Amino acid sequence: MEQDSDRAFIKDKNVVKRLVIKLGTAVVTKKEGGIALERLQVLCEQIKELRSQDYEVILVTSGAVALGRQALKDRISVHNSSSFHKTVELNGKACAAVGQPDLMALFKTVFSEDVTQAQCLVTESDFRGKDFQKQLKETVEHLLSLKAIPLFNENDAVSTRTDPYEDSSGIFWDNDSLAALLAKELKADLLILMSDVDGLYNGPPCNTDSELIHTYIKEKHQGKITFGEKSRVGRGGMAAKVKAAVDAASGGIPVVITSGFDGHNVTRVLQGERVGTLFPRDTNKEESLVENAREMAIAAKESSRRLQAMTSEERKRILLDIADALEGNSHIIHVENEADVCEAEHAGYEKSLISRLALNPGKITRLANNIRLLANMEDPIGCLSRKTQLADGFILERISCPLGVLLVIFESRPDALVQIASLAIRSGNGLLLKGGKEAKRSNAILHKIITDAIPESVGRKLVGLVTSRYEIPDLLKLDDNLINLVIPRGSNKLVSRIKNLTKIPVLGHTDGACHVYIDRSAKMDMAKQIVLDAKEDYPAACNAMETLLVHKELAHTADFNDFIVELRKKGVNLYGGSRESSLLNIPQADSLSTEYSSMACTVEVVDDVHAAIEHINKNESAHTDCIIAEDQEVVEAFLGQVDSAVVSHNASARFSDGARFGLGAEVGISTSRIHARGPGLLTTKWIIRGRGQVVDGDKGVTCTHKNIPTETDGGTQEKRKEENMSKYLLHSLIFSAGFLLYPFICRRA
Numbered sequence: 001m002e003q004d005s006d007r008a009f010i011k012d013k014n015v016v017k018r019l020v021i022k023l024g025t026a027v028v029t030k031k032e033g034g035i036a037l038e039r040l041q042v043l044c045e046q047i048k049e050l051r052s053q054d055y056e057v058i059l060v061t062s063g064a065v066a067l068g069r070q071a072l073k074d075r076i077s078v079h080n081s082s083s084f085h086k087t088v089e090l091n092g093k094a095c096a097a098v099g100q101p102d103l104m105a106l107f108k109t110v111f112s113e114d115v116t117q118a119q120c121l122v123t124e125s126d127f128r129g130k131d132f133q134k135q136l137k138e139t140v141e142h143l144l145s146l147k148a149i150p151l152f153n154e155n156d157a158v159s160t161r162t163d164p165y166e167d168s169s170g171i172f173w174d175n176d177s178l179a180a181l182l183a184k185e186l187k188a189d190l191l192i193l194m195s196d197v198d199g200l201y202n203g204p205p206c207n208t209d210s211e212l213i214h215t216y217i218k219e220k221h222q223g224k225i226t227f228g229e230k231s232r233v234g235r236g237g238m239a240a241k242v243k244a245a246v247d248a249a250s251g252g253i254p255v256v257i258t259s260g261f262d263g264h265n266v267t268r269v270l271q272g273e274r275v276g277t278l279f280p281r282d283t284n285k286e287e288s289l290v291e292n293a294r295e296m297a298i299a300a301k302e303s304s305r306r307l308q309a310m311t312s313e314e315r316k317r318i319l320l321d322i323a324d325a326l327e328g329n330s331h332i333i334h335v336e337n338e339a340d341v342c343e344a345e346h347a348g349y350e351k352s353l354i355s356r357l358a359l360n361p362g363k364i365t366r367l368a369n370n371i372r373l374l375a376n377m378e379d380p381i382g383c384l385s386r387k388t389q390l391a392d393g394f395i396l397e398r399i400s401c402p403l404g405v406l407l408v409i410f411e412s413r414p415d416a417l418v419q420i421a422s423l424a425i426r427s428g429n430g431l432l433l434k435g436g437k438e439a440k441r442s443n444a445i446l447h448k449i450i451t452d453a454i455p456e457s458v459g460r461k462l463v464g465l466v467t468s469r470y471e472i473p474d475l476l477k478l479d480d481n482l483i484n485l486v487i488p489r490g491s492n493k494l495v496s497r498i499k500n501l502t503k504i505p506v507l508g509h510t511d512g513a514c515h516v517y518i519d520r521s522a523k524m525d526m527a528k529q530i531v532l533d534a535k536e537d538y539p540a541a542c543n544a545m546e547t548l549l550v551h552k553e554l555a556h557t558a559d560f561n562d563f564i565v566e567l568r569k570k571g572v573n574l575y576g577g578s579r580e581s582s583l584l585n586i587p588q589a590d591s592l593s594t595e596y597s598s599m600a601c602t603v604e605v606v607d608d609v610h611a612a613i614e615h616i617n618k619n620e621s622a623h624t625d626c627i628i629a630e631d632q633e634v635v636e637a638f639l640g641q642v643d644s645a646v647v648s649h650n651a652s653a654r655f656s657d658g659a660r661f662g663l664g665a666e667v668g669i670s671t672s673r674i675h676a677r678g679p680g681l682l683t684t685k686w687i688i689r690g691r692g693q694v695v696d697g698d699k700g701v702t703c704t705h706k707n708i709p710t711e712t713d714g715g716t717q718e719k720r721k722e723e724n725m726s727k728y729l730l731h732s733l734i735f736s737a738g739f740l741l742y743p744f745i746c747r748r749a
Helices: 005-011 038-054 066-076 093-110 124-128 130-145 175-185 236-252 267-271 290-308 312-328 330-347 351-357 361-375 413-427 436-451 467-475 492-501 523-535 558-569 580-584 609-618 632-641 712-730
Strands: 018-025 054-059 117-122 149-154 190-193 255-259 277-279 386-391 394-402 405-410 430-434 464-465 487-488 514-518 547-553 573-576 600-606 624-628 647-651 683-690
Touching: 005 267, 018 175, 038 054, 038 093, 038 267, 054 093, 054 130, 054 175, 054 464, 066 093, 066 124, 066 255, 093 117, 093 149, 093 464, 117 124, 117 130, 117 547, 124 130, 130 149, 130 175, 130 464, 130 558, 130 712, 149 175, 149 514, 175 190, 175 236, 190 236, 190 267, 236 255, 236 277, 255 267, 290 430, 290 464, 312 330, 312 413, 312 436, 330 351, 330 413, 330 436, 361 514, 386 547, 405 467, 413 436, 413 464, 413 547, 430 467, 436 464, 467 492, 514 523, 514 609, 523 547, 523 558, 523 624, 547 609, 558 573, 600 609, 609 632
Parallel strands: 018 054, 018 190, 054 149, 117 149, 190 255, 405 430, 405 487, 430 464, 514 547, 514 624, 547 600, 573 600, 624 647
Antiparallel strands: 255 277, 386 394, 394 683
């Protein structure tokens, strides 16, 4: 057999010692049904030999469902003369439960008594627990030290997943992806995925002109190979194997896909022979291991502490340097961003995403100016918001402080990276950023420009850029106070997935389904101006109007009819609530809380302001809601009873923005009820200044709790600090579960 120079490393037992070998259902069973006993015996003889050569072998095997289904069919066949389950439909989970003991008995037979096997059944839910992963590693290490062979299989009988198997959890979805996950978790040196074909072909294997791909090169092959149908018996197929192989290779584990029908292929792979398809370890990326994720988080935390120790002027200088660097490099930013935009257009992304993705010189200038605005604000760290004399000579103070290290996962907008990073630097936080793949070039150049402007005394690892989605699961495992808050900024699906994968506090969001209510007391010219701005100024923004509520007395007027005509002229697609759809002869909205993020909105008629309030609170996203009215009693009822982060009177919802609030930037509009809502990145801490006081069973100190101003400037400085602090605290984030800071509001270019 031909040797392959790409595989020379595999022959070195100092490099490759621990193997994960995955056997698919098509390998374990015959095409016509039943066990492929002879094939398994040859494979297991190889594995026994490897064990004697001090290789550490971990098996991942499919086949329980197929074995169970065959056993149940045989059982039904025996009872065919009676009415016993003649029309029974075999449930896959039941088949797995029946087949699992048979599968283990099969391996016990083919391995013989001199080899110890250990059954390890897992589900995706198990991997969400840090304690499970620790126990998994300890158990496997102990079994391998005893020269036992761990046999892993997904416990389909109790798995909570249903079709489609590749769901939002992203942990694993079949035994191929389980094998890749185990290879990374258990630090394997090589993963071998055994199939019913020789490897990956550049076309259907049955075609005579199709060629075997000996070494998979992602840049050359990804997206250019068409896969056939799934496996005849399993859930996967070659597409699933390739996806698992790319996953493992991106995490630092080389992979070979080869045929399990040739009983000697495992040995041939380890001899460096050119069998199957090699997926080389991705050397261009950091290994997706917990240790590397930990190092990234530690570096950000250490840098943030050095940043916090700097003076306000020094932190201000960093931001001003970043602003200048952005403008000075606007040309190269435009080049890289244009490449992202062209690729997104070619891939057929929606126009709203491409709009969010695009950067131009005008937008870069606005980003730079917002950074300068943030830099010139009063120092947000150490703002005194409360000072209390607990007793004579015993003072309690509440001051603002950074959150710590933030992991922000965002989609689409590269300008989000700039705004988050600048706000984190001004507020003394460390930062790990993961942007969407559609903006990878833009994010890379922006990250480089920003970190190049950070002085060595702080460290450029203050702001880390996560370049692969495979690193995110490892970062989400760092719940030992290395990462203090996770902010997933994007779709509800993204937020839900992140919440399911971590024990770190997550600030999640609701949709930005913002409402505008036009009361009968409204000035219609003003109303038209505000509504058009709230909808068309930037429809993709989270503070754009998505629902227009109208007082019933306006619904039949000529002014309102003109209003609707104007919206249609502007290209706004209208959808109606239960009352308005019939009135205006427009399609009924699928939901009364839809966030369109485009030139569309829902229109609904309500009886009065109280009905409007009820509608908003029932269908809320708690983001931004507006009233257009002149009746002060109506206005106060709306402002007081609408439970949203921002409530506006006679002004566009588009003003709900960190920069427009005078905060310089934002990580989005928080809709959380916990502690604070709005933009910002601060929390508070308490400082006690005493003279040796002790509690002594509450007899040591008699507390008076007297609020006192600062001594400087007759309290004026204190008031100024409190005013500044109130801006930040109203919009700060805290470590509690809640709804997320929603997307950046990006001005239209």
